[in-house]
Amino acid sequence: MVVTDTTRSLFIGLGNMGRPMASRYAQGREVFVFDQSPEARKATAEQSGATPLESLDTLPENIKVVILMLPNSRIVEAVLRESPGLLSRLNPGSMIIDMSSSEPKSTTALAHEAAQLGIHYVDAPVSGGVARAVTGELAIMAGGSDQAVEAARPLLEAMGTGVVHVGPSGTGHAAKALNNLLSATNIAAAAEIICAAASAGIAPHVMVDVINNSTGRSQATEVKYPKHILTGAFDSGFAMDLMLKDLKIARQIFEANAVEAPVVLTAQTVAENLREKLDSAAPDHTELVRHYEQANGVLIRDPRP
Ligand code: NAD
Numbered sequence: 001m002v003v004t005d006t007t008r009s010l011f012i013g014l015g016n017m018g019r020p021m022a023s024r025y026a027q028g029r030e031v032f033v034f035d036q037s038p039e040a041r042k043a044t045a046e047q048s049g050a051t052p053l054e055s056l057d058t059l060p061e062n063i064k065v066v067i068l069m070l071p072n073s074r075i076v077e078a079v080l081r082e083s084p085g086l087l088s089r090l091n092p093g094s095m096i097i098d099m100s101s102s103e104p105k106s107t108t109a110l111a112h113e114a115a116q117l118g119i120h121y122v123d124a125p126v127s128g129g130v131a132r133a134v135t136g137e138l139a140i141m142a143g144g145s146d147q148a149v150e151a152a153r154p155l156l157e158a159m160g161t162g163v164v165h166v167g168p169s170g171t172g173h174a175a176k177a178l179n180n181l182l183s184a185t186n187i188a189a190a191a192e193i194i195c196a197a198a199s200a201g202i203a204p205h206v207m208v209d210v211i212n213n214s215t216g217r218s219q220a221t222e223v224k225y226p227k228h229i230l231t232g233a234f235d236s237g238f239a240m241d242l243m244l245k246d247l248k249i250a251r252q253i254f255e256a257n258a259v260e261a262p263v264v265l266t267a268q269t270v271a272e273n274l275r276e277k278l279d280s281a282a283p284d285h286t287e288l289v290r291h292y293e294q295a296n297g298v299l300i301r302d303p304r305p
Pocket residue numbers: 012013014015016017018034035036037040069070071072075078079099100101102126127128129130236237238239242243
């Protein structure tokens with residue numbers, strides 16, 4: 001299978017992540033873009049030079065690669081299977097790359113259906129958030145056959161710097177959910193430490209500096225706390241509801257395999273309980289710290305002076 005840079009592609013899902021990713025992917029390629037939101041289509045086309053599609057009813061001829069960056073598996077399944085889905089309209093030899101954070105079980109089933117139609121299927125979710133989507137430095141974890149992942153690799157490298165072939169179909173999506181459970185745990189664990197530090201007379205920004213100079217540091221303390229939490233901005237661009245979806249997928253992996261996990265699954269419980277109490281329609285995932293603020297009467301908003 002040869003997928004060259006001149007391959008005609010269709011990129012679907014142009015939200016916080018999809019827009020900058022499609023813009024990078026479209027450089028030097030013939031790319032069509034689609035989102036159910038007309039504003040997203042227009043903005044992405046203006047930013048990237050890609051051609052916007054008004055709907056998926058009529059596909060441009062000879063699309064070889066379809067990239068998906070959609071909210072969840074139900075929507076991925078609808079786009080691929082329903083009314084009529086893309087699976088039944090793509091030519092054998094074409095490739096679908098699902099870069100959304102989807103459910104491994106759904107991915108495995110879709111990949112199986114695609115294989116029966118002679119269509120290659122790669123799950124290639126990403127990590128790094130909007131900032132690294134903009135710079136094209138996303139971490140990408142790919143699941144699929146050796147042949148399909150190697151064919152997808154040069155396409156993925158337009159959007160990321162580290163493409164890891166995790167294993168067969170669905171393992172990219174499993175790895176993504178597990179990573180995000182650890183990431184959420186790191187936010188929660190740091191909030192607990194910062195609250196305890198405050199009660200010992202240490203200001204939040206000082207404690208974050210100490211952690212980042214020491215062995216407790218993580219991406220949460222190095223990036224999320226200074227930029228999105230201590231500032232009170234809560235503007236990472238990754239919605240709490242999307243994080244909750246990931247944590248649910250991760251919990252299913254633990255439960256299905258009876259893996260003992262007294263630490264990480266607590267973050268999921270805390271986040272689920274907090275979400276029920278938050279008024280905001282679309283809180284940012286970094287607002288997880290609000291649970292600890294409310295429980296401990298400590299404000300974790302203390303930008304570096
Ligand atoms: P988003 O909500 O900003 O964007 C999703 C886009 O999909 C929206 O523009 C929406 O209009 C579009 N859409 C929904 N249903 C559609 C349909 N049926 N047809 C066409 N378009 C449709 O979400 P996002 O933050 O860009 O996240 C996208 C995916 O990437 C999710 O699976 C998320 O979990 C994952 N992810 C997000 C981040 C992040 O930092 N935001 C990081 C890594 C992974």
